[in-house]
Amino acid sequence: MSDAIQQQSLDAETIRKYTAEYVLTPWTAQKGLKPFVAANAKGCWVYNTEGRKVLDMSSQFVFANLGHCDDRVTAAITRQAGMLPGVNSQWATEPKARLGRLLADVTPGDLKKSFFSTGGTEANEGAIKIARWATGKQKVLSRWRAYHGSTMGSMSVSAEYRNWCAEPGVPGAVHILPPYCYRCPFGATYPACGVQCAKHVEDVIRMEGGARHVAAVIGEPIMGSGGLIVPPDEYWPMVRAICDKYAVALIADEVMTGFGRTGKWFAMEHWGVVPDIMTMAKGINSGAVPLGATIVRPWVAEKFETLPYLHGHTHSGHALALAAAVATIEGLRQDQLIDRAAKTGAYLLQRLQALQEKHPCIGDVRGRGLFCGLELVKNRTTREPIHDAFLEPPWPANSKMKFLGKCMEDGVYIMGGATSVIMICPPLNITTAELDFGLEVIDRNLAICDADYA
Ligand SMILES: Cc1ncc(COP(=O)(O)O)c(C=O)c1O
Numbered sequence: 001m002s003d004a005i006q007q008q009s010l011d012a013e014t015i016r017k018y019t020a021e022y023v024l025t026p027w028t029a030q031k032g033l034k035p036f037v038a039a040n041a042k043g044c045w046v047y048n049t050e051g052r053k054v055l056d057m058s059s060q061f062v063f064a065n066l067g068h069c070d071d072r073v074t075a076a077i078t079r080q081a082g083m084l085p086g087v088n089s090q091w092a093t094e095p096k097a098r099l100g101r102l103l104a105d106v107t108p109g110d111l112k113k114s115f116f117s118t119g120g121t122e123a124n125e126g127a128i129k130i131a132r133w134a135t136g137k138q139k140v141l142s143r144w145r146a147y148h149g150s151t152m153g154s155m156s157v158s159a160e161y162r163n164w165c166a167e168p169g170v171p172g173a174v175h176i177l178p179p180y181c182y183r184c185p186f187g188a189t190y191p192a193c194g195v196q197c198a199k200h201v202e203d204v205i206r207m208e209g210g211a212r213h214v215a216a217v218i219g220e221p222i223m224g225s226g227g228l229i230v231p232p233d234e235y236w237p238m239v240r241a242i243c244d245k246y247a248v249a250l251i252a253d254e255v256m257t258g259f260g261r262t263g264k265w266f267a268m269e270h271w272g273v274v275p276d277i278m279t280m281a282k283g284i285n286s287g288a289v290p291l292g293a294t295i296v297r298p299w300v301a302e303k304f305e306t307l308p309y310l311h312g313h314t315h316s317g318h319a320l321a322l323a324a325a326v327a328t329i330e331g332l333r334q335d336q337l338i339d340r341a342a343k344t345g346a347y348l349l350q351r352l353q354a355l356q357e358k359h360p361c362i363g364d365v366r367g368r369g370l371f372c373g374l375e376l377v378k379n380r381t382t383r384e385p386i387h388d389a390f391l392e393p394p395w396p397a398n399s400k401m402k403f404l405g406k407c408m409e410d411g412v413y414i415m416g417g418a419t420s421v422i423m424i425c426p427p428l429n430i431t432t433a434e435l436d437f438g439l440e441v442i443d444r445n446l447a448i449c450d451a452d453y454a
Pocket residue numbers: 061118119120121122124147148149150220224225253254255256281282
């Protein structure tokens with residue numbers, strides 16, 4: 001598809017009217033919504049029906065790693081659609097075999113065997129069930145501020161305002177404190193803290209019944225929607241060792257951080273840690289067709305050689321989604337986008353640090369690769385956030401929301417999110433000129449948040 005505007009048979013107003021009348025939009029009150037009516041997209045740009053274009057500085061919901069509408073992915077989907085789009089989930093297909101093999105190649109260590117689902121939520125739901133069966137234990141530890149999905153199990157291990165509507169959740173979900181240096185829950189400062197946040201994982205495992213009762217620890221290597229929280233370097237190696245000590249499975253949720261987002265294929269590689277189970281979605285096929293995957297190490301897979309694997313969906317391993325994923329991984333390799341994300345990410349971080357010098361509202365800048373965040377505060381000493389992450393909606397209009405709205409008006413899309421952190425996560429093939437344009441708009445509009453600064 002070219003980047004010309006595609007003809008549609010409904011005009012924007014009719015699309016909005018039908019959407020308001022017949023569609024429930026996720027994560028928001030419905031009244032008064034006036035969504036962008038997306039018509040088509042190419043590379044880092046999304047176009048609406050009236051020909052306006054916006055630069056996608058968040059890869060939508062952090063999924064368009066290879067950019068939008070990559071011709072190789074479109075061709076793979078089209079080819080597969082003409083041959084065999086869907087088939088029962090127990091049969092083998094070429095894209096399933098090829099993707100299984102490719103994932104074993106690109107994931108760290110001896111992670112080998114994959115289960116395919118249709119998104120990150122289901123990938124985590126599967127991971128939790130697998131960990132419980134494989135260890136024969138029940139409890140799963142996860143961090144406050146985490147987001148792992150929207151079904152009962154995945155929400156029970158999430159810990160932010162969105163899961164309050166689903167409480168009480170699934171029994172056995174236990175929350176622990178996150179490794180959040182900027183707002184250390186232990187009131188400590190790194191490195192003098194001795195990485196208390198990792199030691200705390202052992203304390204809670206012991207208090208929850210240790211090797212006898214705790215099945216798994218689940219965590220995003222770098223927390224995404226919880227506020228782009230990068231842990232101290234020692235954190236994951238220490239948690240890995242603690243899990244080994246108590247025979248607890250470590251589940252890495254790489255739904256946002258996978259497929260080059262942080263400048264490595266998977267974020268756990270930054271710390272040389274191999275989880276027992278890893279979940280993926282989003283960037284796996286650049287968001288072209290819904291797909292999730294749960295990959296496990298051989299010791300986990302072996303449990304299901306004789307024990308039936310009692311999990312699945314009608315569309316586990318949908319051939320269109322898998323063909324798109326094979327083409328995406330080949331595209332990421334062909335265009336060397338993992339290395340490029342590391343380099344462009346270093347440039348981005350440096351530019352964001354320069355913005356911090358200029359804008360008092362930026363309390364903290366952090367990130368890896370093209371997974372970066374600006375934490376907005378009303379005051380650098382008190383660190384009072386501009387947007388309280390634990391405030392249940394409807395939210396009063398605040399300067400972060402005004403900032404996002406003004407950026408959109410000026411042609412730059414940045415995803416909303418429920419924290420005081422602006423997430424900057426463009427497609428991995430963004431050019432420096434495109435990034436500069438996005439940063440110029442961000443720089444200009446941060447004045448809105450500076451005005452909130454006391
Ligand atoms: C880290 C993480 N895990 C899981 C999910 C859920 O994925 P999905 O929305 O594809 O179900 C998300 C979604 O944003 C996520 O960021």
